[in-house]
C-alpha cells in the first residue's frame with residue numbers, strides 16, 4: 199500500500215506505530231479458507247496489504263488434482279481479506295463485490311476474475327486470479343532506467359483498460375502503479391496489464407438514466423492515494439472519468455521519473471494533503487513532464503483540460519504514443535500486439551493550452567446580478583439580486599436603484615465614504631480589502647429593506663471563538679452583542695489582516711434570526727456542514743490575512759447551500775452550480791484559496807443559469823467596466839480580493 203493513501207489510511211509519520219497497533223488489535227487471518235463449494239485453500243505468503251485489507255496466496259489443497267494456473271480450479275489463487283466492520287474508510291471489499299456483481303462475468307475488462315466471495319471468521323474474503331508483479335518498485339527497480347517503449351506500452355494498455363471500465367459506467371478512483379499488475383506468471387497473459395482494487399470504484403453514469411451524475415463539491419471528502427490522486431478528487435469534487443486519467447498521468451510520469459514533484463510534502467499527513475494539492479496545481483505540465491518524451495506532455499495537456507462530464511478521447515491519447523512504440527515491437531515486459539493495433543490508428547485533435555500555468559495570481563473577484571428595470575418590478579424577485587437581499591423578504595415597490603462604489607480607500611477613507619453613502623440613503627452591500635494595494639473598496643446601494651445600519655472596526659482581529667446569539671442569549675463580544683440586542687444583524691464583514699470591519703443592519707425583513715460567527719485559520723467546511731444541519735446558512739464571509747471569518751444565520755430565506763473551495767478561481771464549479779440553479783451569495787479569498795457560497799432561496803426558482811456574472815480583474819473594476827455592466831442591468835453583489843490563478 200502507498201502510505202500516503204488517505205483518508206484514515208495512515209501517515210508516513212508514525213506509520214509503524216499505527217501498523218503495530220492495528221496488528222495487536224487484528225484477529226488472526228484464518229489458516230484455511232473455503233467459500234461455498236470452492237476448493238479448500240491454505241493461506242500462504244502475503245502478497246500485499248492496503249487501506250482495506252490483506253492479500254495472500256491461497257494454495258488449493260482439495261481437490262488437489264488440478265494443475266490449472268488460472269480460473270476457478272487454479273492451484274494458486276489470490277485471497278483478499280478485509281476485516282468485518284472495518285470502519286477505516288467507505289468503500290473496500292463490499293464495494294468491490296458490488297462492482298464486480300454489477301459488471302457481470304463477461305465484462306471484458308482486464309481485471310482479475312473473482313471466483314468466490316464470502317465470509318470466514320472475522321473476515322470478508324474474495325478469491326480471485328493470482329496475478330503477477332505490480333508496476334510498483336520490483337518491476338521498476340530491476341530497470342533503473344526504465345525502457346521508454348515499455349512505459350509507452352503500459353500507457354496504451356492502461357488507457358484502454360480505463361476506456362473499457364468507463365464504458366461500463368464506472369471510474370476506478372485509485373489509479374496508481376501498485377494497482378496495475380502484470381498477468382499470471384507462466385500463462386500467456388503474463389505480459390498483459392491488469393487493473394486491481396475496485397474498492398473505491400464509483401459510478402460516473404446513472405444506470406437508470408444513462409446521464410452523467412451531478413456535480414458536487416464537499417471539500418473535506420477525499421478518498422484515494424494523495425500522491426496519485428487528481429486535484430479534483432483532493433478538492434472533494436464528485437469523481438468523474440477525468441480523475442482516473444489525471445491519476446494515470448501521474449502514474450506514468452512516476453514510472454519514467456521515479457518520483458513526482460510533490461513527494462517531499464508527504465511527510466506530514468494532514469498538512470501534506472493540502473500542500474500536495476496546492477503543489478499539483480502549481481506544477482505546470484512542462485515541469486511535471488520534465489525529461490519525459492513529448493507524448494506525456496500532450497497527454498497531460500489533454501487530460502488536465504477535461505471538463506467534469508466530458509468524454510475523454512481515449513483513441514486520441516493512445517495515438518500519441520505511436521512515435522515511441524513505433525513499428526519495432528518492444529517485447530519486454532508488455533505484449534505489443536494489441537498495443538500495435540491500437541496505436542497505429544489515426545486520430546485528430548490538439549490539446550488546449552488553457553491549463554495549469556504555475557502562476558500565482560491574486561485579483562479582485564466581483565460578482566454581478568441582473569437587476570431588472572425596477573419600476574416594472576415589485577417584490578420578492580428583486581430581492582435576490584443583492585448580496586444581503588436575503589434579509590429582506592418583504593415587498594418593495596417602485597424604487598429606482600441607486601448604486602455607488604468607492605475603491606482605493608484607506609481605513610479613514612472607508613469610514614468617510616460609508617458615512618457619505620449613508621447620508622445619501624444607501625446601505626453597504628459589499629466591502630472588501632486588497633492587501634497588495636492596502637486599500638478597501640465598498641459597494642453601497644438602496645436595494646435592501648434596512649432602516650438603519652452601523653459599522654465599526656473590531657478592536658483587533660475577531661477572537662477565535664464561536665459566539666452564538668439567541669435573543670438575550672450567551673455571553674459574547676460586547677459591541678456585537680449589544681448591537682444584536684438592538685435587533686441589528688451582521689450583514690457584512692471584511693478584514694485587512696488586522697482589524698475586521700463589521701457592518702450590522704436593522705430590519706432585515708426577518709423576525710427571528712440567530713447568528714454565529716467562526717474565525718478560523720483554514721476554511722471551516724466541517725463546521726459549516728454541521729451548522730447547515732442545525733438550519734444555519736452562511737450569510738457573510740470574508741478573510742482577514744490568512745484567517746477566514748464566516749457569519750452564519752438561522753431564519754434566513756435560504757433553503758440550501760453549497761460551497762466551492764479551490765486554490766484557483768473555480769470556473770467550472772461556478773458554471774456547474776449556476777446550471778443547478780444556485781445563486782452566488784458570498785465570496786471570499788486569501789492569497790492562496792478562494793471560496794464561493796451558493797444558495798437556493800426560498801420562493802425563488804432554482805432554474806439553471808440565473809443571470810449572474812463574475813469578473814476577475816487585477817485592479818478594482820474601472821468606471822467603464824462597471825458602467826457597461828450597469829447598462830446591461832448587472833450590479834455588483836459580492837466582492838473580494840484573493841487567489842484566482844494557481
Ligand SMILES: Nc1ncnc2c1ncn2[C@@H]1O[C@H](COP(=O)(O)OP(=O)(O)OP(=O)(O)O)[C@@H](O)[C@H]1O
Pocket residue numbers: 199200203245246247248249250251252253276278310326327328329330332372376377379394395396397
Ligand atoms: N489478484 C492479485 N494477484 C496478486 N497480487 C495481488 C492481487 N490483488 C492484490 N494483490 C497485491 O495486494 C496488494 C493490495 O491489494 P489491493 O490494492 O486490492 O488492496 P487494498 O487494501 O485495496 O490496497 P490499497 O489501499 O493499497 O489500494 C496489491 O498492491 C498487490 O500487490
